[in-house]
Amino acid sequence: MTTASAPRHLSRFDRLLDDAQRALETVLGAPVAERPNPGAGEPDIVMDEPDRRHAAGLMRINHVGEVCAQALYCGQAAVARDEATRAHLLEAAQEETDHLAWCAERLRELDSRPSLLNPLWYGGSFAIGALAGLRGDGWNLGFVVETERQVEAHIDEHLASLPGDDHRSRAILGVMKADEARHADNAEAAGARILPFPVPRLMAAASKLMKTVAYRL
Known part of the structure; x- marks a missing residue:
């Protein structure tokens, strides 16, 4: 009779290597979605x-x-x-991988490219996430809630601004918005704490800067 082996415990070094691999795959690789692209069934019109x-x-x-x-x-x-x-965090990150792959595919269809500053965006965001996490898991989850609520808001802005007949982009953003709302709800249910002022406002200001720069670069 074969006995099932216990889950392998990852050392700090193992996790460091895992984080490095994720970073390279996100910034330089071609992430593969686990779910079908929501825009695949929509007509690809010429704009x-x-x-x-x-x-x-x-x-x-x-x-x-x-x-x-x-x-x-x-x-x-x-x-x-x-x-x-x-x-919980890594499960949410896996769904974000789907979003990443869908957006990359749509950019190719639009004869465009990802941001040239993605390594900078990744490094800065990883550092912010680690600093937030050091405050404790309640603050960690609170950061998830605030991040996802702000993402929902900017997706709404994009849905209002996209060309009306760009149904492929709209389908992708619609599923992304639903996923982000679920991530926030799950984090709240898991014990998220409300972030103190002025953290949400600083996050919104950083997001605004990112959106302004990324639109062109």
Whole structure:
């Protein structure tokens, strides 16, 4: 009779290597989605040049947002004290990988590219996530809630701004918004703490800077 082996405990060095691999795959690799692209069944219309550039700029922002989400969650997971919190963060990060792959595919369809500054976005977001996580798991989850609520808001802005007939981008953003709302709800249910002033405002200001830069670069 074969006895099932116990789950392997990862050392700090193992986790460091895992984080490095995730970073390389996110910034330089081609992440593969586990779920089908929501926009695949929508018609791919030919847009005029200004509309195409605008749609590409918005989807580049969303791609950067997913790069940042990967980094934030991995940074938080790296210092999470509770294994359940760490598992929650990494599960959310896996769904963000789907978003990352979908946005990258849509950028290719729009004859565009990801942000040239993705390594910078990733490094900065990982550091912010790790710093947030060091405050404790309640603050860790609170950071997830605030991040996801702000992402929901900017997706709403993009849905209102996209060319009306860009149904592929709209389908992708619609599923992304639903996923982000669920991540926030799950974090709240897991014991998230409300972030103190002025943290949410600083996060919003950093997000605004990222969106302004990523739209073009």
